[in-house]
Amino acid sequence: MNSISVKQLSKKYEDFQLSDISFDVPMGTIMGLIGENGAGKTTIIKSMLNLVNVESGDVKIFDKDYKKDEKLIKEDIGVVLGEAFFSPMIDANHVDKIMMKINRNWSSKLFYSYLQQFELPKDKKIKDLSKGMKMKLQIATALARDPKLLILDEPTSGLDPIVRNEILDIFLDFIQDEQHTVLLSTHITTDLEKIADYITFVNKGKLIFSKDKDDIMESFGILKCDEEAFDALDPEDIIRYKKQKYSYEVLVEDRDRIQKKYSGVIIDKPTIDEIMMLYIKGKE
Numbered sequence: 001m002n003s004i005s006v007k008q009l010s011k012k013y014e015d016f017q018l019s020d021i022s023f024d025v026p027m028g029t030i031m032g033l034i035g036e037n038g039a040g041k042t043t044i045i046k047s048m049l050n051l052v053n054v055e056s057g058d059v060k061i062f063d064k065d066y067k068k069d070e071k072l073i074k075e076d077i078g079v080v081l082g083e084a085f086f087s088p089m090i091d092a093n094h095v096d097k098i099m100m101k102i103n104r105n106w107s108s109k110l111f112y113s114y115l116q117q118f119e120l121p122k123d124k125k126i127k128d129l130s131k132g133m134k135m136k137l138q139i140a141t142a143l144a145r146d147p148k149l150l151i152l153d154e155p156t157s158g159l160d161p162i163v164r165n166e167i168l169d170i171f172l173d174f175i176q177d178e179q180h181t182v183l184l185s186t187h188i189t190t191d192l193e194k195i196a197d198y199i200t201f202v203n204k205g206k207l208i209f210s211k212d213k214d215d216i217m218e219s220f221g222i223l224k225c226d227e228e229a230f231d232a233l234d235p236e237d238i239i240r241y242k243k244q245k246y247s248y249e250v251l252v253e254d255r256d257r258i259q260k261k262y263s264g265v266i267i268d269k270p271t272i273d274e275i276m277m278l279y280i281k282g283k284e
């Protein structure tokens, strides 16, 4: 069963068009949403949460319609959008009191256990917390509602590697029972290499791919060759390429097949960053 199913989502801003975005997130998995600044990641998340009006698209969360069943669905979603979420003048104790009143799924016990785990003070005003501490407080607040689905926009940006790893471990723990799901957007693709099951890549409002991460890592390759070998490549095998001074870097898919087809060429296993860079900056 899919926790999230997005079909042909389109949203237009004056200078930006999100076109026909479709992807599924199976229950019990972590999906990473990647793309450069302004690619449309936040717009996808906001559209799915019905925070902005879309031109078209069909979004199902827990198999329910995101607009018709919005209230019901949102009881089971923890959201971290990376924006100010409470008055800067209150502290974590106050957050607990407010959330207890407005959310029937709220667990103070869980909240305080996350505060302890994240080493967050209970009585320091939000305005006096560091950027990383503010983000951790938001994540603790989202988790303390005991949601089935966590949706986070750049949850680890600005956090040091140790805290980032702690947070990634929390996401991994969260999905352990196969009943919980995480969708997060990020620029830190190495985080996704560690924890994601699926990756959805958008560029300039268009879907490039939505795939199983292990398939991505096993299938894509960067072929390195000289001009003569490049000229001999079948254009169908070239996804994108970049010309260096004396050589070419070519993004290919199904690298074992390509390796057999062109003997003597070097094909490296790429990182997600390298795949992204070649898709965005490479020539077709």
Ligand SMILES: Nc1ncnc2c1ncn2[C@@H]1O[C@H](COP(=O)(O)OP(=O)(O)OP(=O)(O)O)[C@@H](O)[C@H]1O
Residues within 6 Å of the ligand: 013, 014, 015, 016, 035, 036, 037, 038, 039, 040, 041, 042, 043, 044
């Ligand atoms: N409310 C708005 N009105 C007009 N344009 C908007 C609005 N919100 C976003 N946009 C535009 O939509 C495009 C996509 O923005 P979005 O925030 O979705 O990108 P993103 O992939 O999340 O980028 P980043 O990684 O920088 O957060 C940008 O060109 C942005 O300027």
